[in-house]
Structures are given as structure tokens and as C-alpha cells.
Amino acid sequence: MSKGRILIVExxxxxxxxxxxYFTSLDYEVQTATRGQEALERTRQQLPHLILLDIVLPDIDGYEVCRRLRTHLRTRHIPILFLTQRDERSDRIAGLELGADDYITKPFDIEELRLRVQNALRRAERESLTSPVTGLPSGRLIEDQLRELLRRSDWGLLYIGINGLEAFREVYGFVAADEVLRWTAMLIGEVVDELGTSEDFIGHVGGDDFVVITRADRAEAIAQALRQRFAEGVGTHYAFPDRERGYLVLTDSEGNERRVPLMSLAIGxxxxxxxxxxxxxxLTEIAAEARRREMLLPG
Structure with a gap:
């Protein structure tokens, strides 16, 4: 099981x-980018749990990459460790003022770097900043966004759950279920990028619960697209016989069988x-009630 996703910008x-x-051998999922714009694009496509960021890059420098990530609601929580040959005090201060979590000069000790990465990830999880499965904001970050929401006048909140995930986990195991959660997070990001605004927020509450904060006039279109695309793609997570049947067959301790439909989204x-x-x-109680009502709808 992966310890987390790392994006190396070097x-x-x-x-x-x-x-x-090195980090792949330690069971991290690792992506690389050689340019600042490429790093921003990769981060948009799939949120990393941590970014190792060189300052000197061919296009925009690491400072600008960090600034853009820190000013965007969906990426401001990601731990960033600067990697650089610069060792001037002013350079370190500039990076830390932008919100970087650490500053490591080259040449570096690989074991020290491993510990700094490990500590940054643990600190983010301990402070309930990110979901260890999806890398999305969680805990306190979601609560902060909801409090900010109450001071605005034009917003829409989507409270999203995955029907049937527990039954899927029972049949296919927790690793496959975590893959469904990661795929769902990626799908939500793609739909919000297409139909939402640049200031929209996506969070992973925990379990199979996600939230999206967008503008009121975008909420319904996003919800409809999510339901449709989830239904079109979720079958790839099932074995062929289950996918063809359209349901799982579960047997209880007494030998009784029950049918569980393929997973779907419920969105309040x-x-x-x-x-x-x-x-x-x-606010969250009303959103949960709206989602429960949708779960009870026929089909």
C-alpha cells in the first residue's frame, strides 16, 4: 500500500x-515534473500528498509555483519542501514566507530528506489537513471553508457519498475500495474543473464522504455530471461477472444471499x-438530510 503521492519538481x-x-523503493507513489507549469498541471490533475520543489526551473521559478499553489483553495494545504542550491538566509526566508514547509539545500543527505518528508506528511495527517487516501483537504480545512461559506451570499454545497462502497469493500477488499475513493476524488476534480470555477473547493470528509463548494448556479450541473460519469466508469472496478450482472451477490453467516447494486453516487x-x-x-445536517432523501429515490 502506498505511503502517499510525492511530486518531484526538478x-x-x-x-x-x-x-x-529512492522514494519509489520506500513505497511512495512518485511523479516528476521538469518545469513549473508542468508541476501546476500535474497537481491540478491529481493532488499529491507532498511536493519536493526545486527553486531554479526553466520557466517559472519554484517561488512562483509555491505562490500559485498557496493562493488556490484546492492546493493551499499541500506540504511543500524546497530543494535548492541556494543557501542564503534571504532565500530561505522568502520561501518560508510563501508558505513552504521546509527548505533543504543541495547537496542533501538522502536519509535526512526521507525523514523530513516523513515528518511533513505525518504533521499534515496529525493536524487533519489532508486525507491519507485521496490527498484532498479534510478535517479542519473543510470546517474552515464551511465557516467562510456562511459569510458569503452566493454558494452551493454538494455533499457526496458512494452508495454500495461497504459491500464492494467486503467483496474486493480495502485496497480496491481505496482505489475507488482515489478515482472518485479524481473524477470530482475533473468535473469541477470543467463546470465549476477556479475558486471552488473539494474536500474528503472521510470514508466515502466528499464535499464540493461552488457557486449556487453551478451546483446542479456539477451534480448531474458527477452522477453520470461515475455510473459510466465505476464498472471498471468490478470483475467481469459482477459488472455484467449489474450487482454483487453477498452471503451472510446463515447462507442467505442478497443482491447489492453496483456503486452509485448520492449527492445532497x-x-x-x-x-x-x-x-x-x-449546514452539514441539512446537507446530510438532502443526501439521504436522494438515496431513498427509486433507482
């Missing part, structure tokens, strides 16, 4: 290959004008 191929080989939508919300607990 234009020196020898250093990039060394780091990729709440908009700013639906009610007067006094706190985030009230």
Missing part, C-alpha cells in the same frame, strides 16, 4: 531519477438561499 534528470527511484445539494444557517453543524 529539472536536473540525475537528481529527479535518483529521488524517484444545499444553496445559500435554502435557509438561514447559523453555524456549520446546522
Amino acid at each position: 529539472d536536473d534528470p540525475d537528481i529527479a531519477n535518483l529521488l524517484k527511484t 445539494i444545499v444553496r445559500a438561499g435554502d435557509s438561514v444557517f447559523h453555524d456549520i453543524r446546522e
